[in-house]
Amino acid sequence: MQETLEWLKHAAVIGIGATAFMDLWAALMLRLFKIPALNYALVGRWLGHMPSGRFIHDNIARAAPIGCESWLGWGAHYGIGIGFAALLLTLCGPQWAYTPTLLPALLFGIMTVAAPFFIMQPGMGAGIAASKTPAPKVARRRSLMAHTAFGLGLYVAASLLTRV
Known part of the structure; x- marks a missing residue:
């Protein structure tokens, strides 16, 4: 039981830290290069339509808004980060x-780009690996950079955790 609680604590701290690192990367890209970050309210909108059976949209921005979609999107973003950290700890071992x-x-972190490429982007109307966007190669590169930052964040968060 103690080992399970320790594993959960590590997954939560590392996942939140790595996701925050990814968000800091996005903020830096916005500030330095005017590259907009993902609108997590639209992720919340996509998720908010799922209980009614709507998993795939032509364009999520044109779908009906969902109450608290921003909160839902940001919560999912951090929850997924924790889930990915838990998976990393499962694959590499809790040590x-x-x-x-x-x-x-x-x-x-680089491998986690498969989730937006094959689940989120198609579900939100952007196609597999952003193939239906105006500049698919640019979108793919940005996704890859963000998930590479997430991978670096996993390491940074875990390293900081060993110091406390």
């Missing part, structure tokens, strides 16, 4: 949280 190394975190 990784005590002696984190960069390569597994970075590779795992």
Whole structure:
């Protein structure tokens, strides 16, 4: 029981830290290069339509708004980050949280780009790997950069956790 609680604590702290690191990256990209971040209210809108059976949209921005969609989107963003951290700890073993190394975190972060490419973007109307967007290559590169930042954030968060 104690090991499970420790694993959950590590997954939560590392996942929140890595997601925050990803958000700091997005803020930096906005400030330096005027690259807009993902609108998490639209993620919340997409998720908010799911209980009524609507999983795929032509264009999520044109779908009916959902109450508290911004809160839902941001909550899902951080919840998914925690889930990904839990998966990393499952794949690498819980001991990784005590002696984190960069390569597994970075590779795992890059692999997480599969979720937006094959689940979120198609569901929100952007097509597989943003194929229906005006500039798919740009969108793919931005997604890859964001998820690479998430991977680096996994390592940074785990490293900081070992110091407390």
